[in-house]
Amino acid sequence: MLTIEKQIEKILSETVKAVYGDKELKPVEITVATNEKFGDFQCNFAMMNSKIIGGNPRAIAENIVNNIVANDVIEKIEIAGPGFLNIFLKDAFLGELVKKITKESYQYDGLNLDGDVIIDYSSPNIAKRMHIGHLRSTIIGDSIKRIYRFLGYNVVADNHIGDWGTQFGKLIIGYRKWLNEDAYKANAIEELERVYVEFTNQSADHPELEDQAREELKKLQSGDEENYRLWQEFIKVSLEEYNKLYTRMGIDFDTYYGESFYHDLMPGVLAELEEKKIAIEDQGAKVVFFPEEEKLNPCIVQKKDGAFLYATSDIATVKYRLDNYNVNKLIYVTDERQQDHFKQFFRITDMLGWEVEKQHVWFGIMRFADGVFSTRKGNVIRLVDLLDEGKNRAYEIVNEKNPDLSEEEKNTIAEIVGTGAIKYADLSQNRQTAVIFEWDKILSFEGNTAPYLQYSYARIKSILRKATEQGKEVNEEATVIFKDKAERALAHHLTQFPTVVLKAAESCRPNLIADYLFELSKKFNSFYNACPILNQEDEILYSRLLLAERTAAMLKEGLGILGIQTLERM
Numbered sequence: 001m002l003t004i005e006k007q008i009e010k011i012l013s014e015t016v017k018a019v020y021g022d023k024e025l026k027p028v029e030i031t032v033a034t035n036e037k038f039g040d041f042q043c044n045f046a047m048m049n050s051k052i053i054g055g056n057p058r059a060i061a062e063n064i065v066n067n068i069v070a071n072d073v074i075e076k077i078e079i080a081g082p083g084f085l086n087i088f089l090k091d092a093f094l095g096e097l098v099k100k101i102t103k104e105s106y107q108y109d110g111l112n113l114d115g116d117v118i119i120d121y122s123s124p125n126i127a128k129r130m131h132i133g134h135l136r137s138t139i140i141g142d143s144i145k146r147i148y149r150f151l152g153y154n155v156v157a158d159n160h161i162g163d164w165g166t167q168f169g170k171l172i173i174g175y176r177k178w179l180n181e182d183a184y185k186a187n188a189i190e191e192l193e194r195v196y197v198e199f200t201n202q203s204a205d206h207p208e209l210e211d212q213a214r215e216e217l218k219k220l221q222s223g224d225e226e227n228y229r230l231w232q233e234f235i236k237v238s239l240e241e242y243n244k245l246y247t248r249m250g251i252d253f254d255t256y257y258g259e260s261f262y263h264d265l266m267p268g269v270l271a272e273l274e275e276k277k278i279a280i281e282d283q284g285a286k287v288v289f290f291p292e293e294e295k296l297n298p299c300i301v302q303k304k305d306g307a308f309l310y311a312t313s314d315i316a317t318v319k320y321r322l323d324n325y326n327v328n329k330l331i332y333v334t335d336e337r338q339q340d341h342f343k344q345f346f347r348i349t350d351m352l353g354w355e356v357e358k359q360h361v362w363f364g365i366m367r368f369a370d371g372v373f374s375t376r377k378g379n380v381i382r383l384v385d386l387l388d389e390g391k392n393r394a395y396e397i398v399n400e401k402n403p404d405l406s407e408e409e410k411n412t413i414a415e416i417v418g419t420g421a422i423k424y425a426d427l428s429q430n431r432q433t434a435v436i437f438e439w440d441k442i443l444s445f446e447g448n449t450a451p452y453l454q455y456s457y458a459r460i461k462s463i464l465r466k467a468t469e470q471g472k473e474v475n476e477e478a479t480v481i482f483k484d485k486a487e488r489a490l491a492h493h494l495t496q497f498p499t500v501v502l503k504a505a506e507s508c509r510p511n512l513i514a515d516y517l518f519e520l521s522k523k524f525n526s527f528y529n530a531c532p533i534l535n536q537e538d539e540i541l542y543s544r545l546l547l548a549e550r551t552a553a554m555l556k557e558g559l560g561i562l563g564i565q566t567l568e569r570m
Helices: 004-020 045-053 057-066 091-100 132-151 167-178 181-186 188-205 208-221 225-248 259-275 310-324 336-351 383-401 407-427 450-469 485-494 497-507 511-530 538-561
Strands: 041-043 074-080 084-089 116-120 154-158 279-282 285-288 299-302 327-335 358-363 366-368
Touching (some): 004 041, 004 057, 004 084, 045 057, 057 074, 057 084, 084 091, 091 538, 132 154, 132 407, 132 497, 132 538, 167 208, 167 225, 188 225, 208 225, 259 279, 259 299, 285 336, 299 310, 299 336, 310 327, 336 358, 407 450, 450 511, 485 511, 485 538, 497 538, 511 538
Parallel strands (some): 116 327
Antiparallel strands (some): 041 084, 074 084
């Protein structure tokens, strides 16, 4: 079905065509009313087009109202100020629309759904444990994936892992010299981290280790059997560890194409850059220079020792995707510090004539109040420790409020609530703001939080169970009627969800969905406090029961788009 805004736009557009059909006009645009006294929706078409039409905006608005085409949607239109249209919907239409919510899929006219949207996110470096600095890219990217899939796009989720580069020569040396086999068996990735740090410490006094590491890397890149085997093992044990965390957070990927996957494409990319005179030699390196007015720093695509760089790898990635997918759009989710890098390599692909839409979705970094996370400072919080802390705090609350639950139930609820709290604390913020890490804030269970929304959902499910116990099942054929303004306000808000998701996709801002869900929960609580459900006459009971059920379904769907689970009981 069409979104409610599109249905209204269609009616007004038909009216405008009938009245002003001979003119090239700006399209009708509908927005949600800022105050219920101004109706359900508003439109400033008359003011936007008064110069084109050649008349007073208020007179144009009156002409539209007087000639509105027959429809079952609009109850009345009032003219405000210099020509605003305040649009009031018919209760019967709104009630029928509520019944379709979460039952029928939406049509998004104007979206180009052809091809694949490839989203590149998370991207940890092999042989390093994931820490809290990986959280934002991982969960923001996952939510954008879910948003685009809701709209009907075919989405490819790619984890562009860091599995190539100078660190592997160092790891191979460290593995052979300092590996503790028992520690490796217990936690391979932790032990690999330790031997890497040991290499760094030892090379300070033994600089010849750096030369040895470069030689081992060269052997790896030349296909040495033993080094290649070790490299594959490092990737295998790292991905096993990462996938434990991804599974725990409900996150999955379609592909894990790391930097190594594109290595063989890079010489060809460089050759094309040179052939088209996009890259030129400068002090032994191959460099792309940009026009001065673009204010971009030169981009090195090959160092003078022959090594390729991240830009070369990312350009090769675009080439591979264009050759192997029907690309609709490429989305990259990284922190704000990489903005210049993306501007550079995006521009280079344009210079190559590769026509594809690319978007860098950047986010503010997470930091402590006194500075950025640093492995050297020892202030990095492991992602597994954050998830464990979230679960432990949730468990304490569950154990206090529901001590009679089994240990299995307590642990299940604590895991879902704790992980949800962590995700929502991030996703509910504007992604471009920096996040100051505070344990109490990120694991809060009060106010605009996932636990509050999860509790609202569980509360509604409890109401529905009580109704069933009284022999009052949700009746899909019930007529939704509005006896109280709280009922109508809730119904009206329910209809806004598909448009909110569209706006979230356009700006890649999951916080718009979080804001919507928080407001939905508040409106439901106002409705529930003002409108008793179970002790009413059947006509009112079934109407309100249906409203409650649709609210629960919408909370579940919305939280699902944020990658957050719901619970039937809390």
